[in-house]
């Protein structure tokens with residue numbers, strides 16, 4: 001399937017069509033350090049006082065409606081989970097290709113889980129395909145600290161595919177250990193987003209009991225091709241409600257601001273990079289913005305990152321949030337369930353390979 005739609009006859013295309021059909025333009029392909037992505041101390045979300053939680057929510061609202069990205073510090077997750085996860089990522093990506101291909105994502109239609117080999121996609125419509133490889137896994141109620149013990153006996157099996165334990169002992173348990181930490185934080189942040197939208201704090205609670213909570217480890221080799229000819233991962237938006245990215249110290253993540261500049265999301269030690277994704281943008285009728293981003297690894301090192309993609313229960317329709325629609329500002333997006341939307345986007349992304 002060809003989705004190439006470069007409009008300008010420039011050696012660096014400055015307009016392109018994303019895999020979700022959105023057309024984006026930018027002024028230059030070179031990213032800047034503009035300081036537009038704020039660092040938010042989210043420690044107040046753990047406070048017993050609603051005023052403290054609301055104060056964080058207002059900062060989250062400001063960032064999420066302006067640039068759709070912020071750094072969350074003071075999130076309370078022990079750094080050892082991040083270290084263990086990057087160790088596991090390095091072990092996995094160092095396996096022989098045929099071992100990694102035993103969990104190739106092509107075996108799982110309609111889902112993004114499993115191994116995505118190097119050069120499999122071309123999100124930014126560049127001369128060379130995207131220079132990343134990834135392993136994705138999905139929510140599993142067995143590893144959810146909020147599931148009750150009795151429920152764990154009768155749960156729907158997770159859709160993930162995993163390497164054989166003998167190929168990579170301890171891999172799955174270590175990755176779910178960090179997943180569980182991020183899942184708990186994401187549920188808390190969901191309450192922050194409810195407050196940010198000036199809704200009751202528990203407004204989305206039912207939506208996240210059985211959430212869409214996929215996670216990914218990514219490996220970006222150092223890129224030799226010029227930045228105009230290749231991306232690590234090309235321009236895209238995420239599908240779900242919000243993403244929390246753990247990135248190593250290499251740098252390379254870039255965010256497309258509303259003014260059309262690529263802005264560097266330079267690593268901040270200990271911070272999670274949080275970004276709004278498309279479902280939350282749809283439900284908030286564009287009040288919160290899902291911002292286009294990409295990675296180019298010109299650091300001279302191997303880059304590793306680990307996004308946690310958090311969304312609402314697949315069964316629940318993505319209804320607009322009251323307050324985000326009015327007669328003057330009618331709903332822009334047709335309502336569908338999270339499951340329908342994820343399936344559509346997954347297929348568009350997995351077929352985006354030329």
Ligand SMILES: O=C(O)CCC(=O)C(=O)O
Nearest residue numbers: 218245247253295305307
């Ligand atoms: O590697 C990163 O920092 C971000 C990756 C990303 O945007 C994605 O996987 O959706």
Ligand SMILES: [Fe+2]
Nearest residue numbers: 236237238293
């Ligand atoms: Fe992304």
